[in-house]
Amino acid sequence: MRVPKKERQVELQHTIEQNPFITDEALAVRFNVSIQTIRLDRMELKIPELRERIKHVATERLDDVRTLTESEVIGDMIDLKLDTSAISILEILPEHAFSRNAIARGHILFAQANSLAIALIDDELALTTRANVQFTRSVHVGERVVAKAFVSSHRQDGRSDINVESYVGDECVFIGEFTVYRSSKEES
Amino acid sequence: MRVPKKERQVELQHTIEQNPFITDEALAVRFNVSIQTIRLDRMELKIPELRERIKHVATERLDDVRTLTESEVIGDMIDLKLDTSAISILEILPEHAFSRNAIARGHILFAQANSLAIALIDDELALTTRANVQFTRSVHVGERVVAKAFVSSHRQDGRSDINVESYVGDECVFIGEFTVYRSSKEES
DNA sequence: CTACTATTATCACCTGGTACTAATAGTAGT
DNA sequence: ACTACTATTAGTACCAGGTGATAATAGTAG
Numbered sequence: 001m002r003v004p005k006k007e008r009q010v011e012l013q014h015t016i017e018q019n020p021f022i023t024d025e026a027l028a029v030r031f032n033v034s035i036q037t038i039r040l041d042r043m044e045l046k047i048p049e050l051r052e053r054i055k056h057v058a059t060e061r062l063d064d065v066r067t068l069t070e071s072e073v074i075g076d077m078i079d080l081k082l083d084t085s086a087i088s089i090l091e092i093l094p095e096h097a098f099s100r101n102a103i104a105r106g107h108i109l110f111a112q113a114n115s116l117a118i119a120l121i122d123d124e125l126a127l128t129t130r131a132n133v134q135f136t137r138s139v140h141v142g143e144r145v146v147a148k149a150f151v152s153s154h155r156q157d158g159r160s161d162i163n164v165e166s167y168v169g170d171e172c173v174f175i176g177e178f179t180v181y182r183s184s185k186e187e188s
Numbered sequence: 189m190r191v192p193k194k195e196r197q198v199e200l201q202h203t204i205e206q207n208p209f210i211t212d213e214a215l216a217v218r219f220n221v222s223i224q225t226i227r228l229d230r231m232e233l234k235i236p237e238l239r240e241r242i243k244h245v246a247t248e249r250l251d252d253v254r255t256l257t258e259s260e261v262i263g264d265m266i267d268l269k270l271d272t273s274a275i276s277i278l279e280i281l282p283e284h285a286f287s288r289n290a291i292a293r294g295h296i297l298f299a300q301a302n303s304l305a306i307a308l309i310d311d312e313l314a315l316t317t318r319a320n321v322q323f324t325r326s327v328h329v330g331e332r333v334v335a336k337a338f339v340s341s342h343r344q345d346g347r348s349d350i351n352v353e354s355y356v357g358d359e360c361v362f363i364g365e366f367t368v369y370r371s372s373k374e375e376s
Numbered sequence: 377c378t379a380c381t382a383t384t385a386t387c388a389c390c391t392g393g394t395a396c397t398a399a400t401a402g403t404a405g406t
Numbered sequence: 407a408c409t410a411c412t413a414t415t416a417g418t419a420c421c422a423g424g425t426g427a428t429a430a431t432a433g434t435a436g
Contacts, residue, residue: 005382021243023423034384039425049424051239051391055209058246074295098313106306106316107262107299114295125286128294132320193413211392222415227394237393239422377436384431390424400415406408 008033009041020053074111075147082122083160085150088112097141104139109174113164116149117178121160125183129159133176143168158182191219197229208241261307262299263335270310271348273338276300285329292327297362301352304337305366309348313371317347321364331356346370 008031015030016022024042028035042049048056075090096108110133118126139145147166154160159179166174191199196219203218204210212230216223230237236244263278284296298321306314327333335354342348347367354362 021246025423036385037383040383051242051423054239054246055242058209058242101313103313103315105303106319107295107302110298110302110319111295114298115293118294125289125291127291127326128323130322131294131298134318135316138315213392224416225414228414239392379434379436381434382432384429386429387427389426392422394421395419397418398416400413402413403411405410 005041009045012038012041013045013047016047016053020057021050023050074108074115075145077116077119080119083120083151083154085148086116086120087149088116088147090145090147092139092141092143092145094141102141104141104143104145106135109135109139109145109166110176112145112147113149113166113174113176114178116147117162117164117176117180120149120151120162121180121182123182127181128178129181130179131176133174135174137168137171137173139168139173145173147174152177193229196221197233200226200229201233201235204235204241208245209238211238262296262303263333265304265307268307271308271339271342273336274304274308275337276304276335278333278335280327280329280331280333282329290329292329292331292333294323297323297327297333297354298364300333300335301337301354301362301364302366304335305350305352305364305368308337308339308350309368309370311370315369316366317369318367319364321362323362325356325359325361327356327361333361335362340365 075088079087263276
């Protein structure tokens with residue numbers, strides 16, 4: 001044995017994780033074992049073949065890119081009463097945080113709250129004109145942030161005030177007041 | 189001929205563009221021609237085979253996802269005087285905006301300003317604790333937003349106040365006051 | 377010496393292709 | 407009607423990067 005099996009498998013796992021595009025053949029050379037051994041390792045570790053890995057990365061992309069940018073709401077909306085209140089949940093992933101300390105970047109929490117406030121307004125066009133926010137506790141990777149938004153007033157000048165409070169468990173991590181401009185009509 | 193060649197090729201182009209994961213076989217069924225015809229079409233149109241297409245999508249992702257999330261600064265930093273001032277530029281792309289009206293989402297401008305404020309602080313750890321922002325004019329897709337940040341005060345309690353103003357041309361589109369907490373040391 | 381694990385070797389087969397050659401269908405020009 | 411030309415189809419050999427199964431070999435521990 002060149003390297004104990006277990007050790008090799010751990011490294012194999014790592015290697016493939018940070019370069020999913022590597023073939024079994026290349027792995028065999030790298031670890032100085034036969035291709036068959038690599039295949040057995042992959043089986044035990046339940047790592048799919050190259051083509052499946054690539055496909056996975058490709059399809060993930062299609063979901064993923066839309067996280068902070070294209071999606072209408074950042075996080076998953078779990079409750080919505082138009083012009084009244086709304087709730088969304090966002091799980092903090094590594095890419096939402098500073099790499100050095102795994103603390104979520106401020107604009108991620110802001111984005112969740114802001115997009116929730118906008119979604120809450122039942123109007124063609126709603127734009128944030130002002131926001132006042134506080135980050136009351138740092139949020140770490142793996143935590144689930146629940147944002148609760150409620151309209152505090154619909155003004156006559158076409159603006160609405162919305163308060164958002166975000167929690168991890170029962171701890172408040174974010175407080176925000178948003179003023180949004182709504183395009184037209186209704187005062188329900 | 190079921191459908192003129194040219195017409196089929198235009199549709200083929202489209203079909204593959206919005207679903208790169210389709211095989212030649214599926215395409216052959218769809219257009220009611222033989223697989224070979226599809227292959228000839230792909231050749232003429234210089235469309236690569238399925239696996240290459242998937243690989244392409246997958247590799248693009250690796251660059252792409254890091255745009256609004258992982259990068260340290262949202263936008264391109266073009267000037268930085270630590271603990272003093274900084275400037276970044278962000279071009280508004282379609283995915284930064286509401287699809288219906290091509291107006292940039294508020295949290296995009298916030299993200300640019302916030303990340304610039306954080307980058308400005310010369311410390312191990314800097315976290316936003318409070319922000320007060322105004323969106324003074326809506327920004328459209330294609331416009332380039334120049335954010336200018338400067339430190340207005342370094343307080344003794346470990347916090348710093350930073351003002352950010354963002355412009356499109358000479359029009360101010362965003363004004364923000366950020367208070368950030370810095371982990372340790374120095375008052376330069 | 378045996379039992380057992382780890383590794384390697386073969387072989388048939390699969391998908392989704394490439395590359396090439398050849399046959400066939402349909403249509404236009406003279 | 408014959409020819410020229412394009413479009414389409416068919417078939418063959420081959421490729422990468424595998425799966426799945428079977429069998430042989432190496433190394434080590436009891």
